[in-house]
Amino acid sequence: MKFKFILIIFILNFTFLHGVEKIVNQNTIHKNLRCLVCQGQSIADSNSDFAQTIKLVVKDLIEDGKTEDEIYSFMADKYGEWIVFKPQVNKHNFMLWFLPYLALILGGIIIMLVIKKKKNL
Amino acid sequence: MLSNFGNLLLILNIFLSFIIIYTGYKSLSTKGNLIPRLIYQISTAQSTLIIICFFTLIAAFIISDFSLITVYQNSHTLKPLFYKIAGTWGNHEGSLLLWVIILTIFSFLFLVFNKDHPKEFRVITLIIQNILILGFLFFILFNSNPFSALLPVPKEGLGLNPILQDPALAIHPPLLYIGFVGSSIYFSAAMASLITNYSQPSFVHSIKNWVLISWCFQSLGILVGSIWAYYELGWGGFWFWDPVENASLLPWFAMTALFHSLIVFEKRNLFYLWVIILCLLTFILSVTGTFLVRSGVLNSVHTFASDPSRGIYILLFLALMIFSSIFLLFKKNKKENYDLNPNSKETFILVNNWFMMFYLLTVLLGTVYPIFTDVLSDNKISVGPPFYNMVILPIAAIFLLLMAIGPRTKWIKDRFENLKIYLYILLGSILINFLIVFLFKSYSILSNIIIISALFLIISSLIDTFNFFEKGRINVSQIISHISFGFLVLFIGLNYIFSIEKDYNIKLGEEKTFDNYSIKLKDLKLENFSNYKTVIGELEVSNNETNKKNILRPEIRIYSTPKTLTYEASIKTDIFKDYYLTMSNIDRSEYYNIKFQKKPFMIWIWISVIMLALGGFLRLFKNAKIN
Amino acid sequence: MQRLIKITILIIFFFILGVFFISLNKDTAYNTKTLVGKKITKINLEYFNEKKFYQNEDLKKNNFTLINFWASWCAPCRDEHPLLVELSKEKNLKLLGVNYKDKKKQAKIFLNDLGNPYHFLAKDEFGKQSVNYGIYGIPESILINNELIVVKKFIGPLSFEDLKSIIKIIN
Numbered sequence: 074m075k076f077k078f079i080l081i082i083f084i085l086n087f088t089f090l091h092g093v094e095k096i097v098n099q100n101t102i103h104k105n106l107r108c109l110v111c112q113g114q115s116i117a118d119s120n121s122d123f124a125q126t127i128k129l130v131v132k133d134l135i136e137d138g139k140t141e142d143e144i145y146s147f148m149a150d151k152y153g154e155w156i157v158f159k160p161q162v163n164k165h166n167f168m169l170w171f172l173p174y175l176a177l178i179l180g181g182i183i184i185m186l187v188i189k190k191k192k193n194l
Numbered sequence: 195m196l197s198n199f200g201n202l203l204l205i206l207n208i209f210l211s212f213i214i215i216y217t218g219y220k221s222l223s224t225k226g227n228l229i230p231r232l233i234y235q236i237s238t239a240q241s242t243l244i245i246i247c248f249f250t251l252i253a254a255f256i257i258s259d260f261s262l263i264t265v266y267q268n269s270h271t272l273k274p275l276f277y278k279i280a281g282t283w284g285n286h287e288g289s290l291l292l293w294v295i296i297l298t299i300f301s302f303l304f305l306v307f308n309k310d311h312p313k314e315f316r317v318i319t320l321i322i323q324n325i326l327i328l329g330f331l332f333f334i335l336f337n338s339n340p341f342s343a344l345l346p347v348p349k350e351g352l353g354l355n356p357i358l359q360d361p362a363l364a365i366h367p368p369l370l371y372i373g374f375v376g377s378s379i380y381f382s383a384a385m386a387s388l389i390t391n392y393s394q395p396s397f398v399h400s401i402k403n404w405v406l407i408s409w410c411f412q413s414l415g416i417l418v419g420s421i422w423a424y425y426e427l428g429w430g431g432f433w434f435w436d437p438v439e440n441a442s443l444l445p446w447f448a449m450t451a452l453f454h455s456l457i458v459f460e461k462r463n464l465f466y467l468w469v470i471i472l473c474l475l476t477f478i479l480s481v482t483g484t485f486l487v488r489s490g491v492l493n494s495v496h497t498f499a500s501d502p503s504r505g506i507y508i509l510l511f512l513a514l515m516i517f518s519s520i521f522l523l524f525k526k527n528k529k530e531n532y533d534l535n536p537n538s539k540e541t542f543i544l545v546n547n548w549f550m551m552f553y554l555l556t557v558l559l560g561t562v563y564p565i566f567t568d569v570l571s572d573n574k575i576s577v578g579p580p581f582y583n584m585v586i587l588p589i590a591a592i593f594l595l596l597m598a599i600g601p602r603t604k605w606i607k608d609r610f611e612n613l614k615i616y617l618y619i620l621l622g623s624i625l626i627n628f629l630i631v632f633l634f635k636s637y638s639i640l641s642n643i644i645i646i647s648a649l650f651l652i653i654s655s656l657i658d659t660f661n662f663f664e665k666g667r668i669n670v671s672q673i674i675s676h677i678s679f680g681f682l683v684l685f686i687g688l689n690y691i692f693s694i695e696k697d698y699n700i701k702l703g704e705e706k707t708f709d710n711y712s713i714k715l716k717d718l719k720l721e722n723f724s725n726y727k728t729v730i731g732e733l734e735v736s737n738n739e740t741n742k743k744n745i746l747r748p749e750i751r752i753y754s755t756p757k758t759l760t761y762e763a764s765i766k767t768d769i770f771k772d773y774y775l776t777m778s779n780i781d782r783s784e785y786y787n788i789k790f791q792k793k794p795f796m797i798w799i800w801i802s803v804i805m806l807a808l809g810g811f812l813r814l815f816k817n818a819k820i821n
Numbered sequence: 822m823q824r825l826i827k828i829t830i831l832i833i834f835f836f837i838l839g840v841f842f843i844s845l846n847k848d849t850a851y852n853t854k855t856l857v858g859k860k861i862t863k864i865n866l867e868y869f870n871e872k873k874f875y876q877n878e879d880l881k882k883n884n885f886t887l888i889n890f891w892a893s894w895c896a897p898c899r900d901e902h903p904l905l906v907e908l909s910k911e912k913n914l915k916l917l918g919v920n921y922k923d924k925k926k927q928a929k930i931f932l933n934d935l936g937n938p939y940h941f942l943a944k945d946e947f948g949k950q951s952v953n954y955g956i957y958g959i960p961e962s963i964l965i966n967n968e969l970i971v972v973k974k975f976i977g978p979l980s981f982e983d984l985k986s987i988i989k990i991i992n
Contacts, residue, residue, distance in 0.1 A: 109957045118429030120778040126948040151955040153855035158578025173556040180548040505845040
């Protein structure tokens, strides 16, 4: 009974989330693009000439109706994957996204084996 | 003269290290549990000499002795005294000397404070530690010598970079090195433990406090680095998942896992081999971090100037460490019998380690993966904040929940009736989250989950505190650290969700309005100081809801030596938020680019980390009192 | 089973250390060679002096086009300019100069002083078009063929070696 009550509250907590459209946030995109002429800063954090140019182009692309992923693809197409801070999920970077979870699962299995040893006796 | 003196001291120390290794080795075959006095004396001499050596370098910086290349490259007669001194360890060569001094002193202290442990164990720890010391001394002498001489002696130095003249940056290396380098002592102890088969729980007592010390200082070192980034670098962030930052975080994960496992090992004599692995892993990660940062294989905001020859040396050193560790582990691998109940504190600590290893692997992978793709497929990729946030945060939410339950679970076996209270706590967390989110409007599912989890941890810990009045027993350090961690995640989460960032172009006299704020560029002043000129913008930030006004004064500074342009952020802090403003000029225009940020709860983020470390220090004092 | 795990662990570490070792000797400087081999989909550069735009067809007429991004306020552009003048004499090659984030007056003075090697002159006032060509600093030059495929990219001022390689490619 108590569990159902908590479940209801939990769901209520999230109900007002569904009304939000996916708006393209300019700042998020700026934070995800690397300033190529700086040492490790993002476009959002840089005042360089290059950063300012990219900001203008991103603005135009957003006005054209491009989605966030389309903008990243565009930039990666022109400048290489290095410009985007979120590694694209393709066959090169597959290991990067996959290994942590694989390790998590393996660790879980090891722990279960360790715990279950007693029950096997 | 100082150059020769410094070099002499280095050579003497190499000599002394060899003597220690030799006499130590000889003492192994003698009877009795006492270490010969000679070894104590030489250790004392070693520590004394290295301290003098370090002070020699400091002296060279203070008097601006430019006959030393390091002083020439990193100092300047006009530098304030405090920063001249801090400049000693703020460069590659000098910081290596700091490594050696900590290696040496910790080695000496370990020798002196561990008289209750078997002689072989202590001697072999000393020998291995001295091998490490030798490795670094040779590196210094033949590759990165701070005492290298420069002729003819220049009249002035090069090192007046204003960004590096900051108090936080000055104490950042010493704090961090006590962490990183401090872990060397339990690396050596772990190897010695394997070699001498010293696998009883009493082994824990020899390293327990060292693990705590290194953990506390590592935490503070990371904090100070973040504070510096926030105040100095001008982008308003404090963590960027930059390779150098990650390098300091990796050992931290291992240390956290380690001291939790030590508790289990001490209490129930379980997980010996895992504890050893963690001891070895921590220092290995420290050296790996050093390799990544100093060799130039990674591009980062904070890189030291890089040089491949350094990289080769450190890589070789690292390889030797890793292979000797693996070799010993393979040889001494013993099967352990586990008798674990799923609902026990031991299991929860095991789970803590599981999560720590997950975080460690994720951060390590993200940091080095670009190196692999570059070498194997000639393709440069970037791994930045989006990756780390997406992978770690969901898992962190679960982790926080477990972190709340773990400490309250009994050793060996606990009853399931205790779960009822967790439902109530969960309910409370959800309600509070609902209030926060409903009143202030935030929509991301992930941030909701993180906040609920953080609240869960905080409330649980508070309830634990009240249980003190029932049971009379309270683990203050654990509660403080766990609650601080909960608050840290909570405040970071709130800060992330409710931060506002707006950047736009403005000219003198203009006012721009957006959301609830108006910003007006009221004035631009030009001022001249001894080593820089500055353009100070006077910006009035008005909160249109509360009608409160604040004046912020960001600057654009032009330094003369070396010719640098910096943007100084203007930050106004109060207990609820920081206002953060930077101003930059736009080429060939009368407009200025203003970036305005409102960052909630910044000061609480710093306080949370300080409290986290405080928990560790409290535990340390408690341990010291018991002894 | 135990032996297999041990051997795997050893191999993994050898591999990791090997990769680190190789990376030490690799040049980590960044260059946008991603564009090489790709087709420029849409050329849309504004004429320097008129309200017209260069389009794909205009450049397809040439066997090879060297698109050179330059500005009067850029010092290395002065250094490479004589080489561009040399290149302009080549058959099989036409030069398209794009004046980047510059003022018309200054640009004209620059060309008057150092010569105008460009068969086509365009401008990119705010730098936005340059992003389409993967430009991140100036001077940069891109060599394309008559199908608008990028043959080579030059970052920084053209050197004498670059000149020779261009001449080799277009012949």
